[in-house]
Amino acid sequence: MTGRLVTSREALLAGALMLLLALVATRFPGFVAPANLARVFNDTAPLILLALGQMAVILTRCIDLSVAANLALTGMIVAMINVAAPGVPLAALIALAVGLGTLMGMANGILVWKLDIPPIVVTLGTMTIYRGTIFLISGGKWVNAHEMGAAFKALPRAVILGLPVMSWVAIAAVLAFWLVLTRTTLGRAFYAVGGNPRAATYAGIDVGRTQFLAFTLSGALAGLTGYLWVARYAVAYVDIAGGFELDVVAACVIGGISIMGGVGSVAGALLGALFLGVIKNALPVVNVSPFWQLAISGTAIIVAVALNARASRSRGRIILRRAEHAA
Amino acid sequence: MLMQTQTEMAPRPAAEARPVLALSGVSKSFPGVRALSGVSLRLYPGQVTALVGENGAGKSTLVKILTGIYRPDAGEILLDGRPVRFPTAHAAGRAGVTAIHQETVLFDELTVAENIFLGHAPRGRFGLIDTGAMQREAARILRGIGAEIDPAQRLKDLGIASKHLVAIARALSIDARVVIMDEPTAALSHKEIDELFELVAALKAQGKAILFISHKFDEIFRIADRYSVFRDGELVGEGLIAEVTEAELVRLMVGRDVSRIFPARARNIGAEVLRIRGLEHPTEFSGIDFGLCRGEILGFYGLVGAGRSEVMQAIFGITRPSAGTVEVEGRPVRIRAPADAVAEGIVYVPEDRGQQGAITALPIFQNVTLPSLGRLSRRGFLRLAEEFRLAREYTRRLDLRAASLDTEVGNLSGGNQQKVVIARWLATRPKVIILDEPTKGIDIGSKAAVHAFMAELAAEGLAVIMVSSEIPEVLGMSDRVIVMREGRMVAELSGAQMTPETLVRHAAGIGGGEAA
Amino acid sequence: MSLAERHIPDRLHPPLRRALLRWESLLLLVAAAIFAANAMASPYFLNAWNLSDATFNFTEKAMVAFAMALLIIAGEIDLSVAAIIALASTAMGAAAQAGVGTPGLVAIGLAVGLACGAFNGLLVTRLGLPSIVVTIGTMSLFRGISYIVLGDQAYGGYPAGFAFFGQGYVFWVISFELALFAVLALAFGVLLHATTFGRAVYAIGNNATGALFAGIRVARVKFVLFLLTGLMSGVAAVCLTSRLGSTRPSIAVGWELEIVTMVVLGGVSILGGSGTIPGVVIAAFVMGLVTFGLGLLNVPGIVMSIVIGALLIAVIALPRLWAMRRRA
Structure with missing residues (x-):
């Protein structure tokens, strides 16, 4: 019975999300109009992208606090290149963004894998290094909308089949991640490494290498999101997406991805991100100051982690026979 | 029941059948302990060999050597008569040796099929795991062992008996030739044990060599063809089950004196x-x-x-x-x-010394005085001289061997670490x-x-x-x-x-x- | 087996010889080198008042770092300290608006710190949640409350007497903060190194299960450590608010990183079990001197954060690289 409850954690979260939407709809019915929901989804796309990468990392019992700084740095670099050399094709810039993000993720992964430094320390450190580097290369100056090329800014907003490219990228990433986690040996390895590292070693899986690959994936997504973010908001400066790493971790924790590793699903990460996205977009609608958002996501993290811990509490060895016990 | 199982057994192979896997002169030591000394063991195709011995007799060390988790200090492993090495768990698996452990080491969050095929899943287009083929293959294997388990179910939703069946299915999926069952019935009910034994009979019929480790004599006599008895890391007896009595096995296991x-x-x-x-x-x-x-x-x-x-x-x-x-x-x-x-x-000296015993990174004297600090200190302030005095008194009583009292406990042998824990508790009177x-x-x-x-x-x-x-x-x-x-x-x-x-x-x- | 062999000496090496080989000694050399480099690089450095000013770079963070050191040695962490400072400062600001006097403000600052620490401690010890996630959550929650209260506004108008904690001097160039830093360093040093409580902290950090089996009240000790960390964040909030004379919700943002770095730089193992207060004291001076030196050379603050981030990784990575090389 408890087993059924745990497996339907995603269903529970989906129910909570529906309830939240219904509550907002009572005050402001327009919020749940399809067009507005699409807007909310589009707004949440960066969070979804980063939450997917973070999920892979958390599945392997690590954490990546450098994602937002990674995003900001790649965003700044591609924006500056776009300003300095407008001739560089957009495809090359996007490839560069993904490549840079990947490299930064690999740097985290190498430190965790080869030097066995705790992930929290590594990514706290690289977070400030990446963020500080933005200042070094930009001199603290902003890259503004009018300096960026039209094509550079247009792509994330371009509408295909009724949805902006930004949304399509998020949808594609969700599908790709679902495929990776359920249909590839790498995906299996993520779960195995986090769920039972010793047994994973026995099954011939290299734990450190798997964690490295998770960080690499997280970095690649952060890089891609870096371009999308800067292009969509048409501005780049040192502090963009400041503190966003906490939202990302919050989305994962709310989505039922256990910080102890090995537990979580793509649907969970998606729903966790959407939950936060809906709250963020609903606050102004129901006349609550956006300054409430930080406290709400903090509360959501604490509640979610407490609930998850309760659900997965281990049940001892069970020495007494069940039949005798029932008697 | 006993008779029925006997009749189900495959015909006994000729006595001179060649062993699939043979160990000879295998030794393994850990700091302060000689876990195995010069043991030999032969496992024959289509036969169940029961490994009997008290705790600490060296059974689990042997299993870990067979599955590539430990490397032996001396001796050799022969597979089909040829010497082999199992440097990793992977290598042992490739050679067709698999173990079903006491506490099933599987992955709760993965599905049954994924657990069975972790590491060797069938691949389809683009190198993606062919889920369909994996599910079908898993279903086929599970059916083959008479298990009614949905391959798409998450492992955590299964009972312990079903998890055992999944572990067995995993062993079959990698086409194991040698299956080690380490106390497989420890957590099973009578009915589940019966089902497991039918399965063992089926594995025998397929010609697999089975090493069966159990403390339960009724099971050994019901299922095994041969026995090997270990005591204090040595082989003290082996032979055919049909030629031995329960009393003789107990005597071998315990030793006369x-x-x-x-x-x-x-x-x-x-x-x-x-x-x-x-x-x-x-x-x-x-x-x-x-x-x-x-x-x-x-x-x-x-x-x-x-x-x-x-x-x-x-x-x-x-x-x-x-x-x-x-x-x-x-x-x-x-x-x-x-x-x-x-x-x-009331004080307790735990069995699990690694986690629950001495705090190995702290020096001897601090370990000894830890629960007595309230009495030794003055208003919460430590008094080192008093601590050393108490540590000296009790370590001397226990005849502890160490370079100095501020040596880290981790540098001591197992026996001396145990003495530190006992000294700690005696010091609390x-x-x-x-x-x-x-x-x-x-x-x-x-x-x-x-x-x-x-x-x-x-x-x-x-x-x-x-x-x-x-x-x-x-x-x-x-x-x-x-x-x-x-x-x-x-x-x-x-x-x-x-x-x-x-x-x-x-x-x-x-x-x-x-x-x- | 002679009798002489059976006798176990108390110690093999005299304490002094061991002290010379420690991380702290190395760190002291680094501090001296930076001091010398600063003195050579800038003519303004070797001035009593300038040096006194330099201490403000680290005193507040170090106060929190002392408690954080104990917490990390015990195998836990508190990433919400900077947010506690923000919340305590906001509470003091609101109280000051309402006309509360200086003693009342200090009491409120400390009480908020204690309450936040108790909240973290309860979540970790009662519900058994991992402290890293809990405090990432409370970090958002505590600062979030500050944002709810203040939005984009700021509190000012603290009573005149309140300025003493962050701006006052007790003797010549010795500021109140520096004096408090010294007193707290001594107090935490004694607590960690000379009391049964400190011994329990080390035992828990090395092996919490083992400590429990040795009869130590592990949950209680951890709870007290979270309380202490909250309290010290409250103390830091009083000093910082007094020094700045105003409160914004973004006050002390990012300090948790600098505080953790200070603790790790001081030789405290991030995995728990080892570290000393003298190490953290020296690390505080090193970080303060580097910041001050770079400031004299007109290097912007954000570059400092790169240095701190790199330091954090390097101080853990270098010993490991060295060990790997020796093994190879």
């Missing part, structure tokens, strides 16, 4: 100091009632997983029992944490000391020292509980023995009732052992 190294004791039993009434736990134990007197050594015997350590840890305040009372010197006491137990004069497998995995010399010391403590009026799975130790040291099985006390023995055979019978639940 039961009272060889144990100190003579003056029995000087005083007033009752500890009384446990109706101790219950929802899942681990039930109906625990016993008393303990000053100067008495009370042995707790049972198979691994019988719930003895769980009872002791409940008395010590680690786990919270759901019912029952603990009385010290006739006064009910409330123990909600180990600190409370220590304050009442306890009334009751609980020793959980006090000599497990320590060398013979230290064993004798621990035994002599235990006798000395009892003579001084300390009440001692000794949890042990070593029959000679239990019989050689105890005034009285309580036998536990499946979380319950099944027998309380003293005097002439205390024989190796009665202990084994009660612990394993063999006929005549049911009366408690």
Whole structure:
């Protein structure tokens, strides 16, 4: 019975999300109009992208606090290149963004894998290094909308089949991640490494290498999101997406991805991100100051982690026979 | 039932059949312990070989060598007569050796099919896992072993018996030639055990060589063709099951000279100091009632997983029992944490020394004084001179061997680490000391020292509980023995009732052992 | 087996010889080198008042770092300290608006710190949640409350007497903060190294299960450590608010990183079990001197954060690289 409850954690979260939407709809019915929901989804796309990468990392019992700084740095670099050399094709810039993000993720992964430094320390450190580097290369100056090329800014907003490219990228990433986690040996390895590292070693899986690959994936997504973010908001400066790493971790924790590793699903990460996205977009609608958002996501993290811990509490060895016990 | 299984067996192969896997002269040592010395073992196709021995006889070390987790110090492994090496778990798997462990090492969050095929899943287009093929193949294997399990189910939603079946299916999926079953029935009900044995018969029919490790003699006689008995890391007997009796196996396992190294004791039993009434736990134990007197050594015997350590840890305040009372010197006491137990004069020397014993990164003297600091300090301030004095006194009493008292405990041998933990508790001047497998995995010399010391403590009026799975130790040291099985006390023995055979019978639940 | 062999000496090496080989000694050399480099690089450095000013770079963070050191040695962490400072400062600001006097403000700051620490401690010890996630959550929660209260506004108008804690001097160039830093360093040093409580902290950090089995009240000790960390964050909030004379919700943002870095730089193992208060004291001076030196050379603050991030990784990575090389 408890087993059924745990497996339907995603269903529970989906129910909570529906309830939240219904509550907002009572005050402001327009919020749940399809067009507005699409807007909310589009707004949440960066969070979804980063939450997917973070999920892979958390599945392997690590954490990546450098994602937002990674995003900001790649965003700044591609924006500056776009300003300095407008001739560089957009495809090359996007490839560069993904490549840079990947490299930064690999740097985290190498430190965790080869030097066995705790992930929290590594990514706290690289977070400030990446963020500080933005200042070094930009001199603290902003890259503004009018300096960026039209094509550079247009792509994330371009509408295909009724949805902006930004949304399509998020949808594609969700599908790709679902495929990776359920249909590839790498995906299996993520779960195995986090769920039972010793047994994973026995099954011939290299734990450190798997964690490295998770960080690499997280970095690649952060890089891609870096371009999308800067292009969509048409501005780049040192502090963009400041503190966003906490939202990302919050989305994962709310989505039922256990910080102890090995537990979580793509649907969970998606729903966790959407939950936060809906709250963020609903606050102004129901006349609550956006300054409430930080406290709400903090509360959501604490509640979610407490609930998850309760659900997965281990049940001892069970020495007494069940039949005798029932008697 | 026994006859029926016999008739199901495949025809016995000729005696001169070549072994699939053979070990010869295999030795393995750990710091301070010689786990295996020059053992040999032969596993034949289509036959079940039972590996019998007490805890610490070297069975689990052997399994770890066979599955590539440990490398032997000496000796060789022959596969089809050719020497092989298993440097990693992967290599052993590739060679067709697989183990189904006591506590199934699988992955709760993955599906049944994924668990079966982790590491060797069928691939389809683009190198993606062919889920369909994987599910079908898993279903086929599961059907083959008569398991009605949906391959798409998550493993965590299965019961322990089904998890075992999944582990077995995994073994079949990698086309294992040698299947090691390490106490596979420890957590199964009678019906589940019957199903498992049908499966073992099917594996035999497929020509697989099976190594079956169990403490339960009825199972061994029901399922095995051959036996090998280990004692203290050595092979002490092997042969055909049909040519051996239960009594002979017990004798081989325990060794004849039961009272060889144990100190003579003056029995000087005083007033009752500890009384446990109706101790219950929802899942681990039930109906625990016993008393303990000053100067008495009370042995707790049972198979691994019988719930003895769980009872002791409940008395010590680690786990919270759901019912029952603990009385010290006739006064009910409330123990909600180990600190409370220590304050009442009850101390516990745990079996798991790595995690629960000495704090290995701290120096010897700090380990010894840790629970006594309240008494040694002045208003919470440490007094190093007092600490060293106390540590000196008790380490000397226990004849500890170390370079200095500020040596880290991690640098000591297993036996000396154990002495540090015992010294720590004696320094608190306890009334009751609980020793959980006090000599497990320590060398013979230290064993004798621990035994002599235990006798000395009892003579001084300390009440001692000794949890042990070593029959000679239990019989050689105890005034009285309580036998536990499946979380319950099944027998309380003293005097002439205390024989190796009665202990084994009660612990394993063999006929005549049911009366408690 | 002679009797002489059986005798176990108390110690093999005299304490002094061991002290010379420690991380702290190395760190002291680094501090001296930076001091010398600063003195050579800038003519303004070797001035009593300038040096006194330099201490403000680290005193507040170091106060929190002392408690954080104990917490990390015990195997836990508190990433919400900077947010506690923000919340305590906001509470003091609101109280000051309402006309509360200086003693009341200090009491409120400390009480908020204690309450936040108790909240973290309860979540970790009662519900058994991992402290890293709990405090990432409370970090958002505590600062979030500050944002709810203040939005984009700021509190000012603290009573005149309140300025003493962050701006006052007790003797010549010795500021109140520096004096408090010294007193707290001594107090935490004694607590960790000379009391049974400190011994329990080390035992828990090395092996919490082992400590529990040795009769130590592990949950209680951890709870007290979270309380202490909250309290010290409250103390830091009083000093910082007094020094700045105003409260914004973004006050002390990112300090948790600098505080953790200070603790790790001081030789405390991030995995728990080892570290000393003298090490953290020296690390505080090193970080303060580097910041001050770079400031004199007109290097912007954000570059400092790169240096701190790199330091954090380097101080853990270098010993490991060295060990790997020796093994190879």
